[in-house]
Amino acid sequence: MKSLFLSALVLFTSLTAANSQEFAKVDKSVLDIAYYPARAAFKNFAKTDEEKAGLTPKIRVIYSRPLASGRSIFGELVPFDQPWRVGANESTEIQFLSPVQIGNNVVPAGRYTMYAMLAKDNWTVKINLDVDGWGAYAYRPEMDVASITVPTASVSEPIDAFSVVLYEAPSGMVHLKMGWDKTVVEVPIKLL
Secondary structure: OHHHHHHHHHHHHHHHHHHHOOOOOOOOOEEEEEEEOOOHHHHHHOOOHHHHHHOOOOEEEEEEEOEOOOOOOEOOOEOOOOEEOOOOOEOEEEEEOOOEEEOOEEEOOEEEEEEEEEOOOEEEEEEEOOOOOEOOOOOOHHHEEEEEEEEEEEEEEEEEEEEEEEEEOOOOOEEEEEEEEEEEEEEEEEEO
């Protein structure tokens, strides 16, 4: 009888523990992924080996998309002259599947975190070795492997959700384009 009681108690305790695990609430800043080439996630649907090779991912950005929702963004919500995680929640991750050149820096293939220091007319975008962080609270500049300053541009239609896209520019370089509110920047990346 004791063993039956102990077995029932163990079963009840394990079921209670399993049910006490709750799912996280849905975050207001959705997680998203940008690829270069843009349709890389669909490479397995390619009909030929050549098409599949052309869709092999070269760069992937994983980021959260905060909403402006009528707030003043740059210089207020996102202060100037302080490191920013380039999105929301976890620090934005960029993965290069082959070596690249950003500015004068060659960056080996691998996973990195992307930060930016914002000014009114430019952003200094930094590629950093310290991955799997939250925000820019623990940003360590000594871990930067590349840095490039790019000018900001204005757009007439505000972008409510922070957005990232990777595309091939006429120069043949890949551009990492980021935009939010009425501001966009483009970071040229040379595939090696």
